[in-house]
Amino acid sequence: MVLRVADAIIAAEDYLSEADRNLGDGDHGIGMKRGMLAVKEKLAALDGATPIDKIFQTAGMAMMSSMGGASGVIFGSFYLGGAKAVPGIETLDATSFAAFLQGACDAIMTRGKAQPGDKTMVDALHPAAAAAQTAAIHSLADAAEIIATAAEGGREASKEMIATLGRAKTLGEATLGHPDAGACSIAIILRTMADYIAGK
Amino acid sequence: MPLLKKIINDPNACAAELLEGLVEAYNGAARLEGRGSIVMNNLPAGKVGLLVGGGSGHEPIYHGLVGRNLADGAACGDIFAAPPPDIVLEGAQAVNQGNGVLFLYGNYAGDVLNFDLGAEFARDMGIEVETVLIWDDVPSAPPDKKHNRRGIAGLVPIVKLAGAASTKAANLGELVRITTKARDNTRSVGVSSAPGSIPATGKPTFELPDDVIGLGMGIHGEKGVALIPHQTADELAPKLLDIIFGDDLEFKSGDEVVLLVNSLGSTTMMELLIVLRKVKALLNERGIKVHDTLVGPYVTCQEMAGMSISLTKLDAELKELWDMPCSSVCYTKM
Numbered sequence: 068m069v070l071r072v073a074d075a076i077i078a079a080e081d082y083l084s085e086a087d088r089n090l091g092d093g094d095h096g097i098g099m100k101r102g103m104l105a106v107k108e109k110l111a112a113l114d115g116a117t118p119i120d121k122i123f124q125t126a127g128m129a130m131m132s133s134m135g136g137a138s139g140v141i142f143g144s145f146y147l148g149g150a151k152a153v154p155g156i157e158t159l160d161a162t163s164f165a166a167f168l169q170g171a172c173d174a175i176m177t178r179g180k181a182q183p184g185d186k187t188m189v190d191a192l193h194p195a196a197a198a199a200q201t202a203a204i205h206s207l208a209d210a211a212e213i214i215a216t217a218a219e220g221g222r223e224a225s226k227e228m229i230a231t232l233g234r235a236k237t238l239g240e241a242t243l244g245h246p247d248a249g250a251c252s253i254a255i256i257l258r259t260m261a262d263y264i265a266g267k
Numbered sequence: 268m269p270l271l272k273k274i275i276n277d278p279n280a281c282a283a284e285l286l287e288g289l290v291e292a293y294n295g296a297a298r299l300e301g302r303g304s305i306v307m308n309n310l311p312a313g314k315v316g317l318l319v320g321g322g323s324g325h326e327p328i329y330h331g332l333v334g335r336n337l338a339d340g341a342a343c344g345d346i347f348a349a350p351p352p353d354i355v356l357e358g359a360q361a362v363n364q365g366n367g368v369l370f371l372y373g374n375y376a377g378d379v380l381n382f383d384l385g386a387e388f389a390r391d392m393g394i395e396v397e398t399v400l401i402w403d404d405v406p407s408a409p410p411d412k413k414h415n416r417r418g419i420a421g422l423v424p425i426v427k428l429a430g431a432a433s434t435k436a437a438n439l440g441e442l443v444r445i446t447t448k449a450r451d452n453t454r455s456v457g458v459s460s461a462p463g464s465i466p467a468t469g470k471p472t473f474e475l476p477d478d479v480i481g482l483g484m485g486i487h488g489e490k491g492v493a494l495i496p497h498q499t500a501d502e503l504a505p506k507l508l509d510i511i512f513g514d515d516l517e518f519k520s521g522d523e524v525v526l527l528v529n530s531l532g533s534t535t536m537m538e539l540l541i542v543l544r545k546v547k548a549l550l551n552e553r554g555i556k557v558h559d560t561l562v563g564p565y566v567t568c569q570e571m572a573g574m575s576i577s578l579t580k581l582d583a584e585l586k587e588l589w590d591m592p593c594s595s596v597c598y599t600k601m
Contacts, residue, residue: 084468092472092487094347094465101279101345131384135322136348137377140384178380232376236415238490 105133123150148174161210165199188249191221301357316368327597334595337430349377355385367395367439373418406483420529459573520554
């Protein structure tokens with residue numbers, strides 16, 4: 068699943084850079100690709116029996132140490148924070164997926180000092196994590212679909228927000244109408260996870 | 268827009284390859300440490316360390332400021348991207364001579380996140396670390412929100428003063444004190460007329476209509492004061508200086524300053540000198556004495572067109588530190 072996410076982000080490089088160019092300097096896709104190539108390399112070195120949380124942790128470390136920029140720490144914290152919330156799990160179910168996303172969201176908000184509404188990736192991840200808590204009564208596939216849809220809704224909602232953090236903050240109202248590039252990445256990550264879980 | 272004819276190899280290898288070239292430019296004085304730090308050779312035992320750094324692509328800073336009586340090392344990221352925390356840690360470890368390391372870099376979210384994590388890692392290994400953020404760009408936030416200001420070309424005089432101070436500082440606290448004073452005495456303002464591009468995509472970092480220039484615009488195209496009509500050097504220079512003089516640091520008759528006129532990349536030395544001539548005349552009118560002048564491309568953003576003016580006010584302590592000779596790829600003072 069983590070490998071599929073890496074391929075999806077790498078394939079979306081131009082889309083993500085273009086999204087960033089409307090608000091930042093247009094290199095988000097480049098950084099994310101660099102991180103996901105490192106994820107693929109590090110995961111390839113793991114053996115088949117590696118526990119789930121260790122896979123997430125390896126992916127997070129790979130991103131954090133390869134990407135640089137704000138997104139290296141932030142997206143590294145996605146997997147690292149999520150991994151910490153699901154220690155030792157043997158299978159991913161709707162409940163542990165919800166715990167993973169809550170851990171990821173908490174870690175990112177703490178590290179990046181971002182709140183919902185700041186027009187950051189938190190605006191896709193926070194609603195997704197919240198949806199995951201209520202969706203935990205469903206099957207993993209149904210929950211993942213609800214989560215991905217919530218993240219996409221968050222990405223769309225970020226268009227109507229004015230950036231208050233990061234490089235885009237100095238652009239103020241000029242950021243209206245454009246989704247946050249980090250929120251775009253989160254939507255891709257969670258949609259790809261949902262598709263993978265559903266066997267698509 | 269057609270791709271610029273950049274003379275490079277793999278566009279994704281630019282940051283790594285420019286560091287290899289930079290080590291050659293240092294010709295034995297500095298080395299590549301770990302994955303992305305440039306560090307001076309033969310640092311004196313017990314010296315208080317000074318580590319600068321940030322994204323690459325803005326040469327000759329930051330890594331070009333590694334030098335004698337300047338920075339001991341620089342942690343370098345990919346093009347326009349802050350260095351990851353483990354590169355910061357590698358730089359800190361190499362710079363540390365047992366009496367701690369000051370992290371000195373521009374106030375950008377990505378740099379703060381990565382250097383702060385690197386500082387946590389370094390402290391876990393027993394290295395004392397303090398941080399001074401550079402925030403000289405006046406138009407980027409009001410005076411009561413300086414912690415939101417960006418770091419631009421004023422970093423050059425600040426690093427120069429910090430480097431000189433680091434050779435004499437008895438401890439990390441003293442270096443923090445002097446560097447903070449240098450930072451608080453420095454103000455900059457820029458203007459841009461055309462964007463630079465990202466080597467890996469060939470695309471401009473922002474867009475600007477043909478007939479306007481961005482007053483106060485940041486080096487990555489961040490919004491400034493206003494878009495104004497393209498105008499002459501003599502019309503522009505007083506507008507830039509007025510922004511600095513309108514801030515909360517008083518520059519009065521009799522004050523001594525270091526003046527830096529910086530090109531963002533493709534603005535020529537001819538243009539800088541024409542602006543410098545006017546700026547000097549305006550400073551003379553106010554009775555402000557220019558102790559030293561730097562003019563040239565120090566903080567760039569590829570082929571971005573535009574320039575900035577920085578003033579650093581010197582007191583007796585800073586003046587003595589300024590007069591200390593130094594040498595590096597970016598800046599040398601006899």
